[in-house]
Amino acid sequence: MPVAAERLDGLTRIGQEITPYVTPDGRWLLFSRDGDLYWVTAQRLEQDQE
Incomplete structure (x- = not known):
């Protein structure tokens, strides 16, 4: 599932x-x-999706 770029502000x-x-x-x-x-x-990406 793609992750929206705005959800990765911390990265x-x-x-x-x-x-x-x-x-x-x-x-x-x-x-x-x-x-x-x-x-x-990748857990960081999952946290940003929540």
Whole structure:
């Protein structure tokens, strides 16, 4: 199920964010911001949906 972008305000930062990827097990969201790699637990996305 897609997540509305406005529901991710806590994850949004200034900078170029590209290549989002959710791991096959659905546990992690990986992305690149200004050339650095980051990962966030997918539970954070579920919390933002509530």
